[in-house]
Amino acid sequence: MRILHYGLGYTPERSGGLVQYVTDLMGEQVKQNHEVAYLFPGRVNIFNSLTKIKKSKMRISGVTSFEIINSLPLAVFGGIKDPEKFQRKVDHSIYNDLLDDFKPDIIHVHSLMGIHKEFFEVATDKKIKIVYTSHDYFGLSPNPTFYFNGKSWDEENDLNFWLNVSQGAIETKKLKLLQLPFYSNIRDIIKKFKKSSFQKEKHYKNMENEAFSLEDRKLFEELIDYYQSIFELITLFHFNSSISKTVFERNLVNPISSYKILSISNSTILGGTKHIKLDMSKVKKITYIGQYAEFKGFTEFLELAQSYIHKNIKFEIYGENIDLVLPANVLNKKRFSSEDKEKIFEGIQLLIIPSKWKETFGFLELEALSYNCPVLVSEHVGSKEFIPHEYVFKVGNLTKYLNELSISNVVTSFSLYLPTFQEHTKNIERMYIKNNG
Incomplete structure (x- = not known):
């Protein structure tokens, strides 16, 4: 052809x-x-x-x-x-x-x-x-x-x-x-x-x-x-x-x-069967990856971090090589190289993708899942169809949603198959x- x-x-x-x-x-x-x-x-x-x-x-x-x-x-x-x-x-x-x-x-x-x-x-x-x-x-x-x-x-x-x-x-x-x-x-x-x-x-x-x-x-x-x-x-x-x-x-x-x-x-998505487990009682660090931009839900992520300022949970952000004024419990780790990607994802306890624009798809979720990384996404992330509905939250409702998961110490798991690029x-x-x- x-x-x-x-x-x-x-x-x-x-x-x-x-x-x-x-x-x-x-x-x-x-x-x-x-x-x-x-x-x-x-x-x-x-x-x-x-x-x-x-x-x-x-x-x-x-x-x-x-x-x-x-x-x-x-x-x-x-x-x-x-x-x-x-x-x-x-x-x-x-x-x-x-x-x-x-x-x-x-x-x-x-x-x-x-x-x-x-x-x-x-x-x-x-x-x-x-x-x-x-x-x-x-x-x-x-x-x-x-x-x-x-x-x-x-x-x-x-x-x-x-x-x-x-x-x-x-x-x-x-x-x-x-x-x-x-x-x-x-x-x-x-x-x-x-x-x-x-x-x-x-x-x-x-x-x-x-x-x-x-x-x-x-x-x-x-x-x-x-x-x-x-x-x-x-x-x-x-x-x-x-x-x-x-x-x-x-x-x-x-x-x-x-x-x-x-x-x-x-070609970077690791295909095959993946096993995802989320145990909220063990989550002590929550991660954001992406542009430091409102349309990506960055402001809502910071509001979440601020609400946890007196709790034993840390937050980290990756994405842009700039300095920002952030809540005391948020660490700005800036941009990472492709060589470090595997190490980064394997160290993530919970990734949140809080997009506010209606993403047509979103590779970040697939990258996380390919490393068996637990991920929560907003209803506006196109690739949400890969994960169970209980891992999806409404835009503007992130803090309430995570509070409910934390209070009940939710333990959930699921398996999925990611197609290879071939x-x-x-x-x-x-x-x-x-x-x-």
Whole structure:
């Protein structure tokens, strides 16, 4: 099978779970004797704004790379400042030549960031099946998480939301810096001096539509229609959780004709049968891993720690190399390397994932489970489907929930089977071949 993936690129230029998943999947598909190519938004040419596709150097053995020079902007920080620049037209021949060159049987799209509508139109004209994996909500929302001003807006998604969330968006010319060749070399230096996600988060005053210009309202209405028209060209939606399916169904204008719910994985997840045991009487340390950010539930975790300030339980946080003012019983252990991951997880007595945004999936839970680590997750974590419902708490109810577990000294255990990444890749292949609706 000839498979063309579209994603955000490779490490170190890009990072995160989406990038890891795409690159792992492509590598495994090559091992399973598929012909694989990767299309991604590449460099920005500051001297020539013409969009073109260039064959790039091979980063994964057996995977042909195609780089979009001067792609659409990448709204990786959430929000859109210049809606007209996110729907810029290009000549269909750019993508026609690419598809005539590689001749894919399947196109697997992992994000709408950076890619033009013309790509989907050409593929549809050529009757090539387009599979879309719901890694985030970009396109349904200008913010990939749908989280803004302290809540998820997936149930209140209208023009007013798009206008308001744009208040905190980064200027498009600054977004282009992400795609300059030297950016990955200075990114780690920038991170050393940046504020934490928690410190950067701001709440904005919700304004009525009339507070925005007529031009902005018109442009954002056009942008909403632009992305909705792209989603109409998707052949098969691959939802990685029931949460992502629900959010997409609620926010797509037209009904979904074909979909498959299939959890995802990556090459670092240790497959096989796992045995998880939680004995609250023995828990003396509770752990948080992730961005120090409100949408990740970081504030709720700190509120939990504060409520236990006079009890014999310590808390630790991992995630960002910055200093914060924290409750006295919270130790900031900052970022850890992949080499230390096994040691970290084996030392965790209880991991809490208190996400407030409706995570489409969430690899952190699977990583913990793969090391037989007890984990409690909020109802907004897509991968919650792997664990019994008593390990899932309501958003905003973490402290009460843990108090109830502690008072009763709950002892629970369960077993589960995590597919290997090879098994997952086979499931993806079967999904390509058969449309399940």
